[in-house]
Amino acid sequence: MKISVVKNILEANDRIAQENRAIFDQKGLTVFNLMSSPGAGKTSLLEKTIDALKDQVKLGVIEGDIQSSQDAERIAQKGIPVVQINTGGACHLDGNMIRDTFKEFNFDDLDLLVVENVGNLVCPAEFKVGEDFKAMILSVTEGEDKPTKYPLMFHESKVLIINKIDLLPYLDVSLETIKKEALKVNPHLTIFEVSCKTGQGLDAWYDWLKEQVKTGRPA
Numbered sequence: 001m002k003i004s005v006v007k008n009i010l011e012a013n014d015r016i017a018q019e020n021r022a023i024f025d026q027k028g029l030t031v032f033n034l035m036s037s038p039g040a041g042k043t044s045l046l047e048k049t050i051d052a053l054k055d056q057v058k059l060g061v062i063e064g065d066i067q068s069s070q071d072a073e074r075i076a077q078k079g080i081p082v083v084q085i086n087t088g089g090a091c092h093l094d095g096n097m098i099r100d101t102f103k104e105f106n107f108d109d110l111d112l113l114v115v116e117n118v119g120n121l122v123c124p125a126e127f128k129v130g131e132d133f134k135a136m137i138l139s140v141t142e143g144e145d146k147p148t149k150y151p152l153m154f155h156e157s158k159v160l161i162i163n164k165i166d167l168l169p170y171l172d173v174s175l176e177t178i179k180k181e182a183l184k185v186n187p188h189l190t191i192f193e194v195s196c197k198t199g200q201g202l203d204a205w206y207d208w209l210k211e212q213v214k215t216g217r218p219a
């Protein structure tokens, strides 16, 4: 009985996500859903990405947090449109929450909409919001075993951004092992190794993302 209730919730969410997706497609908007554990560097990556791309790509951001608007305030300082969702306890964003923000944006003025999900390594991966793809961040401080212990997010993501590589000299963690374990869960992952602190590795991420925006838009 319980299983069927969960299934119904996910099916209802999938329908709403599909409707969102149809609107994004109509507007030629590329949308990605950025997920990670709390503190892995989602907002830091967005701040860097906005600084690097804002003259070339018209960006908007939806921030998801259980409470507070601190991340939205960080993004607003960059001068781009941002809406904060407070889930009030829920550990993920869903299609309905995303749809509720649409009135706050002018999609005709945007190329790329990024959804920063609630910091959580499990729940956000279960829910579609109408995105073109999911991207996740794993920071090296989280350890080598995370792909094996929390496989769903790795499985659902198109991109894995391994962040905080500036800290590797201080940790007993192997980047090669993290990558090997992640690729065991999902051999199709595109992987970037970056530091949002030093900027190392970010150019490759920016180039890849620009390409997604270009190819994601109708001719």
Ligand SMILES: Nc1nc2c(ncn2[C@@H]2O[C@H](COP(=O)(O)OP(=O)(O)OP(=O)(O)O)[C@@H](O)[C@H]2O)c(=O)[nH]1
Pocket: 036, 037, 038, 039, 040, 041, 042, 043, 044, 045, 071, 118, 119, 120, 163, 164, 165, 166, 167, 194, 195, 196, 197, 198
């Ligand atoms: N050393 C180091 N610290 C980083 C790096 N990226 C982010 N941080 C720090 O990690 C902390 C969390 O970064 P955020 O960008 O707020 O992480 P988040 O994933 O958005 O966090 P939530 O939204 O709360 O889940 C901050 O203190 C950042 O300065 C990095 O590459 N290296």
Ligand SMILES: [Mg+2]
Pocket: 042, 043, 044, 071, 116
């Ligand atoms: Mg954040």
